[in-house]
Amino acid sequence: MKKAFVAAAVACTIAAIGPTHAADPYPTRPITVVVPFAGGSASDVLARVVLDRMGNTIGQRFVVDNRPGAGGNIGSQMVANATPDGYTLLYAGSGPIAVNKTLTPNLGYDPETDFAPVTLSVVLPNVIVVNPKIPANTLAELVTYAKAHPKELYYGSVGIGSSQHLGGVSFEQVTGVQIVHVPYRAASQMSTDLISGETQLGFQLLPNVLAGIRGGQIKALAVTGDKRLPALPDVPTVAESGIENYRAGSWFALLAPKGTPPEIVARLQKEHDAAMADPELRARYVELGAEPVALAPAEAAKFISNEIATWREIIRKGGITIGQ
Template sequence: MNPARKLSAFILLAAGLLGWQGASAQAYPAKPIQWISPWTAGGGNDILSRALAEQLASRLGQPVVVENRPGATGTIGTSQVARAAPDGYTLTLASAATHATAPAIYSKLTYDPVKDFTPITLVATVANVLVIHPSVPAHNLKELIAYAKANPNKLNFSSVGAGSIQHLSGVMFNQLAGVQTAHVPYKGTAPAVVDLLAGRVQMAFESLPTMLPHIRSGALRAIGVTTPKRSAVLPELPTLAEAGLPGFDASLWYAVMGPAGIPQPVVKVLHDTVVASLQSPEVMRRLSEQGAELATSSPQELAEFVRKDTEKWSGFIKRAGVTLD
């Protein structure tokens, strides 16, 4: 084939591919979308997944069916998404637990948090708050650290289980503050809060909405939020970073993702539709109930965000020797 014919063939092929991609985007979605929530029904991930799925179904004109596939700190359902066809018909609400901390906790994780997923958009960040029982003789972070240093392992902190963001927040606190506090895992938030209120454990890194009534009643003392920015729910409360632990960032976040390789035209449809859905009163109400603050992004920004958060947690977790294998 002479050069002119080669060039013509290349142009025709490129035009055909572009035409296919355009037709693909225009036809999408042509069937129901499967949305996998890798956590149990009724939790924060499930609640936000269903609120978003309802909005997407209305805007895209196809059912968006939420399926709960919990287990192994969210990694079972997430691995199923990684193995799905990259056609835009399988989505998930990824989180810090499934994409930032799991790679360091599980040595045999079956997916790569960056390479095996197509990022769509960040959805929200959630602030946890460090609270202490009033029996602890500290009223701020400086006093708490001083007390912990003078009394190694006398302070216990609760969590909903090993490897949870609450547990790893305590790991980060110990390392940055240079203290020794002991982790006490529970099977769920309710029993952990009961023992915290009774003083059987003295500290916790729990969700701000859950702790807010106890903070306002004086049953627990708030020390600071775990996010880089103050929370709009309790704006007078400092972040732990500004209160004396520079670099403390134990944010819980949510983001929409699919398997790696989703065509860019479909990614754009999903990105624009999810961002629009996040502005709906119902989704905004659900975010507020979970203590979550809206935080959207481009797919490229989300990919970089996940990469940096994964690297950050890997250092803390490996130094602490936390594993769940």
């Protein structure tokens, strides 16, 4: 009788503990968000803006973990292999999540199957910029100058397959110019060399060059989006400048490892959407040349698949390989 009573008591205790533990609300500790590029890069700046706002309402801090290398592949693979419990997330863009599936053999992860997209976060056009020493004040003048000086203009990027690199590749394909790609390890050095004249041309995300543009150290000729940027109201779009069918730009998404419980993904999406509705946050993104977005997980997954197909065509047409 005594043994039976003890066993029953233990069983009741376990039953009582189990549901309480299962009902613990997410999150109960800080959430690590891997940004697969260096601190101070566009992705890092954009991530911190929304994550700081989300942390105010979700009840836990979002801790940014910068893991640069291999065009964003190192940090992305780290998250793909992480425990799918909602405490390790990825804030990454078109490079590691779309472009690199075509560009990098043996990538180590599949962007379409190894992640649970939470949402598309922002989209960013590139800004076509030149060093002031280049005698071009419009995009048409740049094309004319570049054709007269084949392979004499150098443009920087944060790596093969980045939006800056493919912005240059796409520019060559639609205009017929020949320019030279120079990959950098960090956006800061890339911007420094553009200002000094070590490189003369760029297809940059606005956060990387905004200070230089405002300081007169860099000339902005055109933006690659469908409309002008509020931060650069006097700079025309590429289409306004007379060039059609030009594709360039970037985007960033928030993703979790595959297998993350749907209720956690939904909670993260809800917090992200609430952050994006904040007028102060939206104003900050506009200042950075970014357009806030909030897509449902299924819509974000479809968007990523479409981007993979689009950039596959441009990469193959350009004959781009990881060895370039």
